[in-house]
Amino acid sequence: MITITNLELINKAKSVVKPKKVKHGFTISDCGCALVTDNGNVYLGVSVDTCSSMGFCAEHSAIASMITGGEYKIKKIVAVLEDGKVLPPCGRCREFMYQIDSDNLETDVIVGENKVVKLRELLPYAWDENF
Template identity: 35%
Template sequence: MTRQKLYELACRTLRPLKLGQFGESGIVACALESTSGRVFTGICIDLPCALGFCAERAAAAEMLKGGECVVRRIVTVNRDGRILPPCGSCREFLMQLGECNADAIVAVDAGRDLPLAQLLPERWN
């Protein structure tokens, strides 16, 4: 799937929802394509006290549920449709799903894609 199609899917996956007094979900969404060509999506859940999780990990969980663990391409957007690079935890999370994910193409902004390996220099392992 093209970057543009993943971007459009991520935008369609956005689903802002208030949760309780301080929480919300669906304000960031992710679409990723595995190396088999299947596509998975996820949304963030933001709750107080650092609870919740990122859209990238939600999409990765869907991929794992589908029996796959290697990402070909990943695009994440905020509620305004701006592409966001994965946070440091999600970069590490994706890499720990398998070193093959070093080659995953990550959309870091509107005009740039980088392999995950370049977003995680000087690996600890």
């Protein structure tokens, strides 16, 4: 299996960022996400920001693509802006990754150009942990 470096994954995420203004001053595709699965496949996604809370994060887009490909376990994930700034996933995305597969608590989340943490560290109390 080919190993993808953090910088390569960051560059893949950045490659899909193509901001476009849409209705009501919102912007789509201003954040890109790249993830690599435990099988070594890479999936990409972009953010869609719209009015009425109908949009979604780049991580959701990439994860949906991964699920479409029949995979559920994320080995490593990153989201970036057009300038390459790395963004940690929001709380909704953190929980979303966990809800897709509880093994994703061991996902390496790139939160800075030279900083990686496990999803478990970003989501210490999963929503259904005590049910």
